[in-house]
Amino acid sequence: MNVGLHHYLFVSFMLFSLGLLGVILRRNLLVIYMSLELMLNSANLALVSFSRFNNKLDGQVLVFFIITVAAAEVAVGLALIVALYRKRQSAHVEDLTSMKL
Amino acid sequence: MEQINNLVSGGAAEDVLFYVFAALTLLCAILVVANPFSRSPVTSAMFLVLTIISMSGLFLLLQAFFLAAVQILVYAGAVMVLFLFVIMLLDLKEEQRRKIKLFGLIAGLVSVGIVVSIFVKSLASIKPAAAGPTLEGETYALGKLLYTQYTLPFEIVSVLLLVAMVGVILLSKKKLE
Numbered sequence: 001m002n003v004g005l006h007h008y009l010f011v012s013f014m015l016f017s018l019g020l021l022g023v024i025l026r027r028n029l030l031v032i033y034m035s036l037e038l039m040l041n042s043a044n045l046a047l048v049s050f051s052r053f054n055n056k057l058d059g060q061v062l063v064f065f066i067i068t069v070a071a072a073e074v075a076v077g078l079a080l081i082v083a084l085y086r087k088r089q090s091a092h093v094e095d096l097t098s099m100k101l
Numbered sequence: 102m103e104q105i106n107n108l109v110s111g112g113a114a115e116d117v118l119f120y121v122f123a124a125l126t127l128l129c130a131i132l133v134v135a136n137p138f139s140r141s142p143v144t145s146a147m148f149l150v151l152t153i154i155s156m157s158g159l160f161l162l163l164q165a166f167f168l169a170a171v172q173i174l175v176y177a178g179a180v181m182v183l184f185l186f187v188i189m190l191l192d193l194k195e196e197q198r199r200k201i202k203l204f205g206l207i208a209g210l211v212s213v214g215i216v217v218s219i220f221v222k223s224l225a226s227i228k229p230a231a232a233g234p235t236l237e238g239e240t241y242a243l244g245k246l247l248y249t250q251y252t253l254p255f256e257i258v259s260v261l262l263l264v265a266m267v268g269v270i271l272l273s274k275k276k277l278e
Contacts, residue, residue, distance in 0.1 A: 003116045003119045003120075005227065006227070008119075008163070009227070010224075011159070013220045013224075015130055017213060018127070018130045018131060018133075019130075020212065021134055021209075021213070024208075024209040025135065025209070028140075030142045030146075030187065030188060031145050033184075034146065035134060038130055044156075044168075045160075048163050057243055058246070060167075060168055063168055064243075067168075067172070067176070068175075069258065070180070071262075072264075072265035074184075075183065075266070076272070078187045079268070079272040080272060083272050083273065091191055
């Protein structure tokens with residue numbers, strides 16, 4: 001059986017659900033952030049495979065932009081986490097409840 | 102003869118490589134999220150590096166050579182080094198296991214179920230182009246597209262990187278005035 005679009009999309013979907021599971025299950029802010037990266041990467045994989053199987057390069061250009069934006073996002077997010085850690089001495093979501101009603 | 106040609110120039114070998122890289126990607130992703138042996142964020146980060154590298158193998162199989170290189174350079178290089186720096190800086194303790202609350206469990210299952218149903222629905226309706234893939238790793242064409250049709254987004258992204266840099270410097274200053 002030949003590997004086609006559906007195979008790649010299945011891998012991408014599995015990666016996305018693993019990332020979602022990590023965001024829901026894990027309690028460490030940094031690991032949650034890594035799971036977010038996993039979800040972004042799964043979107044990249046889906047875009048590249050669509051671009052390959054539809055013979056259009058625009059998907060790859062979009063992935064290029066996503067990678068750039070993700071790098072900027074990681075820098076800002078990690079700076080926020082470090083600033084938060086300085087104030088609270090903790091990077092666990094259970095200790096960050098000051099916005100709870 | 103044709104079969105041998107097919108075997109050498111892709112075909113079956115490519116399929117095998119797809120399964121190898123896909124299994125590696127998913128296995129490492131599982132170990133990022135739920136590692137049964139260690140809850141330390143450093144282990145998660147190292148397995149995320151492995152996930153990204155095997156995913157760039159998938160990009161190679163999809164003939165996206167430029168993106169495979171960028172994936173390794175930017176993600177496995179820059180982003181993960183940043184992650185490891187922050188982990189070392191914060192000196193995090195191991196995350197302790199905890200009981201899962203019933204409400205959290207229900208919310209998680211419902212959200213995953215919604216995503217699964219969306220995926221199954223969309224996968225059933227997808228049809229790839231009839232011609233099949235003909236694109237052959239066109240880094241030249243990609244660059245041309247990037248600097249002609251997508252020049253404006255390209256410039257905007259560079260401004261975004263500048264803004265992110267300024268924001269990070271401001272955020273990590275000792276005192277915000």
